[in-house]
Amino acid sequence: MNDQYLTVALPKGRLGDEAIEKFKMIEYGDSILMDSRKLVFIDDEKKIRFMLIKPSDVMTYVENGVADLGIIGSDTILEEDKNLYELMPLDFGYCKFAVAGKKGEVIHQREDILKIATKYPNITKAYFKQKNQAIEVIKLNGSVELAPLVGLSDVIVDIVETGKTLKANGLEILEEMMEISARLISNPVSYRFKYERITDLMDKLEKVG
Amino acid sequence: MTFLNITDELKYQQVKFEVTQKLQELIIKKGYQLFEPSFFEDYESFVLKNRRVKKERMIKLFDADGKILVLRPDITTSLMRQIIPRLQKQMVLKVFYNSTIFSKSSSNQIDTIRQFGVEYIGEEDQKADLEIIRLTSSIFNLFKLDYIIEISDTKILESILDALKLNDQEQNEFKDILYRKSLYDLKKFIEIKPMELKMKNFLTQLFSFQGNMKYLEDKLNQYSINGQVKKAFDDFKNRLDAISNQENVMIDLSLVSTYDYYDGILFKGYIKGSKEEVLSGGRYDPLTENYGRRTPAIGFTLNTQEIIKEVLSYE
Numbered sequence: 001m002n003d004q005y006l007t008v009a010l011p012k013g014r015l016g017d018e019a020i021e022k023f024k025m026i027e028y029g030d031s032i033l034m035d036s037r038k039l040v041f042i043d044d045e046k047k048i049r050f051m052l053i054k055p056s057d058v059m060t061y062v063e064n065g066v067a068d069l070g071i072i073g074s075d076t077i078l079e080e081d082k083n084l085y086e087l088m089p090l091d092f093g094y095c096k097f098a099v100a101g102k103k104g105e106v107i108h109q110r111e112d113i114l115k116i117a118t119k120y121p122n123i124t125k126a127y128f129k130q131k132n133q134a135i136e137v138i139k140l141n142g143s144v145e146l147a148p149l150v151g152l153s154d155v156i157v158d159i160v161e162t163g164k165t166l167k168a169n170g171l172e173i174l175e176e177m178m179e180i181s182a183r184l185i186s187n188p189v190s191y192r193f194k195y196e197r198i199t200d201l202m203d204k205l206e207k208v209g
Numbered sequence: 210m211t212f213l214n215i216t217d218e219l220k221y222q223q224v225k226f227e228v229t230q231k232l233q234e235l236i237i238k239k240g241y242q243l244f245e246p247s248f249f250e251d252y253e254s255f256v257l258k259n260r261r262v263k264k265e266r267m268i269k270l271f272d273a274d275g276k277i278l279v280l281r282p283d284i285t286t287s288l289m290r291q292i293i294p295r296l297q298k299q300m301v302l303k304v305f306y307n308s309t310i311f312s313k314s315s316s317n318q319i320d321t322i323r324q325f326g327v328e329y330i331g332e333e334d335q336k337a338d339l340e341i342i343r344l345t346s347s348i349f350n351l352f353k354l355d356y357i358i359e360i361s362d363t364k365i366l367e368s369i370l371d372a373l374k375l376n377d378q379e380q381n382e383f384k385d386i387l388y389r390k391s392l393y394d395l396k397k398f399i400e401i402k403p404m405e406l407k408m409k410n411f412l413t414q415l416f417s418f419q420g421n422m423k424y425l426e427d428k429l430n431q432y433s434i435n436g437q438v439k440k441a442f443d444d445f446k447n448r449l450d451a452i453s454n455q456e457n458v459m460i461d462l463s464l465v466s467t468y469d470y471y472d473g474i475l476f477k478g479y480i481k482g483s484k485e486e487v488l489s490g491g492r493y494d495p496l497t498e499n500y501g502r503r504t505p506a507i508g509f510t511l512n513t514q515e516i517i518k519e520v521l522s523y524e
Contacts, residue, residue, distance in 0.1 A: 003481075065484055074393075083485055085390035183393065188486060191390070192357050192459070192479045195419065 009067035011055035068190035093182035101155035117147030280311035333505035422453030
């Protein structure tokens with residue numbers, strides 16, 4: 001954990017791009033070059049450092065103190081149980097969690113076990129725990145929409161943005177679960193030692209909305 | 210810690226020994242006595258009374274008569290069991306321990322974890338609270354560590370929960386939100402739960418009630434909070450007045466503990482270079498009731514492993 005500098009872990013991809021836009025809006029992102037293949041950007045004047053990380057690794061970097069702050073979707077936070085602070089919501093990365101499947105598929109009070117394919121087994125289990133429906137979770141890493149089409153599962157639990165992917169595969173939203181958006185996260189030690197800098201950054205981010 | 214190199218391992222053992230010795234010397238000088246906990250606890254009575262350890266993580270064995278025992282999973286509770294029933298009225302005990310506890314690891318192995326702790330039993334006056342907090346500072350200073358101690362008082366949070374009239378589930382939900390410092394969930398919670406406007410305004414800002422006592426007092430005065438919460442804060446302020454504006458001490462009104470038996474001041478210690486808090490403690494009078502008469506008790510546990518790691522990294 002570098003003393004003077006605030007280190008921010010950004011997720012590669014669309015979420016990271018939107019985060020960079022926000023940082024540029026508050027004039028903290030000057031060092032970030034959009035078309036570069038570099039993974040680290042350092043601003044010696046503002047004493048801030050950005051790292052571009054695989055989204056599923058952002059929490060690991062923050063948890064280990066290598067990054068003081070991280071930007072990640074609330075879906076990842078919900079799925080993994082880590083000792084991290086979820087400091088504030090960021091006004092981007094909006095999507096929702098939903099149960100999806102073929103039109104008319106029943107997902108409650110079935111007599112048999114509902115088979116659900118998903119990248120998020122923990123969130124799925126927690127959701128259905130309160131619903132009184134016995135489920136079997138099949139963890140997949142991608143192309144989840146395929147599962148009900150080939151008979152691997154009855155339905156899926158996944159993140160839905162526009163719904164186009166679902167539609168293109170003949171599926172539809174059966175039940176909306178919860179909203180997801182980007183969050184700013186930190187670890188307890190960085191938060192405590194860099195409290196002023198972090199809250200200052202949070203204030204600036206809040207002002208631009 | 211494991212080492213590939215024998216020289217590194219011996220170096221570690223040496224530093225570990227020196228750190229432990231220095232620490233013990235300091236504690237003894239402050240008037241604390243070493244307490245050696247018993248190795249085994251009776252499984253059934255331990256599970257019945259204990260609120261600190263999950264029973265699935267305890268290492269169980271049978272004694273010669275077939276009774277189930279556990280290898281000591283936690284020293285504070287062991288200490289409670291051995292001391293509280295024999296404590297006479299007005300007796301004050303200052304003890305410390307530096308021992309191992311046993312727990313089942315995630316890979317089903319037996320984990321041996323070092324636990325160092327200090328307990329000040331029998332004194333309810335603020336002098337015990339002050340002494341304990343000062344002791345934590347002394348320990349960090351002893352090893353020249355960059356540290357911050359976070360403090361709060363459970364009574365402040367309790368008064369807020371009272372004013373909100375939350376049921377058990379809502380209370381747990383609220384505490385979880387504070388534990389994760391999740392502003393988004395806090396705002397959602399406030400939106401859903403009906404409450405007075407002035408309470409809404411105060412709660413929305415809860416995470417920014419961090420700083421020294423003067424700052425907090427001024428900030429609190431800007432919000433017309435209810436009398437009970439104000440009183441809890443004033444009591445807290447009076448109790449810790451002597452150390453409230455000390456450098457390295459940060460009051461955080463949103464600080465919560467995973468344990469429900471803390472009643473009074475609550476604190477955590479952080480050092481640079483560590484992943485999480487290295488010290489955690491508070492006043493836990495309610496826990497003593499499980500073992501006998503309710504006794505004033507305040508103490509903390511310290512992760513000496515992290516201290517050793519830091520000292521090693523200097524050398």
